Amino acid sequence: SQKIEQNSEALNIQEGKTATLTCNYTNYSPAYLQWYRQDPGRGPVFLLLIRENEKEKRKERLKVTFDTTLKQSLFHITASQPADSATYLCASPRGYSTLTFGKGTMLLVSP
Amino acid sequence: DAGVIQSPRHEVTEMGQEVTLRCKPISGHNSLFWYRQTMMRGLELLIYFNNNVPIDDSGMPEDRFSAKMPNASFSTLKIQPSEPRDSAVYFCASSQDSYEQYFGPGTRLTVT
Numbered sequence: 001s002q003k004i005e006q007n008s009e010a011l012n013i014q015e016g017k018t019a020t021l022t023c024n025y026t027n028y029s030p031a032y033l034q035w036y037r038q039d040p041g042r043g044p045v046f047l048l049l050i051r052e053n054e055k056e057k058r059k060e061r062l063k064v065t066f067d068t069t070l071k072q073s074l075f076h077i078t079a080s081q082p083a084d085s086a087t088y089l090c091a092s093p094r095g096y097s098t099l100t101f102g103k104g105t106m107l108l109v110s111p
Numbered sequence: 112d113a114g115v116i117q118s119p120r121h122e123v124t125e126m127g128q129e130v131t132l133r134c135k136p137i138s139g140h141n142s143l144f145w146y147r148q149t150m151m152r153g154l155e156l157l158i159y160f161n162n163n164v165p166i167d168d169s170g171m172p173e174d175r176f177s178a179k180m181p182n183a184s185f186s187t188l189k190i191q192p193s194e195p196r197d198s199a200v201y202f203c204a205s206s207q208d209s210y211e212q213y214f215g216p217g218t219r220l221t222v223t
Binding site: 032034041042043044045046049089094095096097098099100101102103104 | 115142144153154155156159161166167202204210211212213214215216217
């Protein structure tokens with residue numbers, strides 16, 4: 001079955017820098033990947049979906065890439081702000097219209 | 112829209128008791144998902160309903176867990192009897208045409 005691997009260590013960066021988070025999948029290349037944001041005590045919130053045939057997708061300060069050779073998606077936040085501090089989850093379809101989620105990477109942006 | 116509504120937000124119960132978690136999906140959404148989240152295992156899918164019919168329940172841990180969706184606006188997840196290892200945050204999510212999922216605020220369950 002598909003496994004989604006995200007760096008379990010928190011990423012600490014300074015405000016204004018670009019944050020880059022990694023999502024690796026282990027088996028077949030999924031038709032798409034999704035990225036969600038989760039704040040403490042809240043449910044995940046959908047951010048972006050990138051399809052297998054899309055190399056890159058942007059939304060405001062967010063950029064996602066999909067590299068089927070490396071079996072990897074990168075999630076970038078440019079000009080990061082303290083309000084971007086949260087846990088970011090990567091998800092892959094797993095059949096029956098359901099998703100497999102990674103455990104997420106916590107991002108901490110310091111002023 | 113009010114979003115996905117879950118109740119209760121917090122539940123503390125003793126081992127052996129029955130626990131019922133409730134979910135109201137976003138109106139018009141035809142898919143509903145129940146998840147469990149722990150530090151160790153992350154976010155795990157328990158069961159998926161489409162048009163009120165259970166489609167994938169492979170994530171339901173054991174017979175102690177059951178879920179129902181009697182109509183398009185209500186679902187329950189029941190644990191009977193509850194055990195300490197069931198302590199987790201339980202999320203309900205809904206979607207239309209199964210891409211982007213909208214999550215509720217979750218129910219934090221503590222079984223002592």
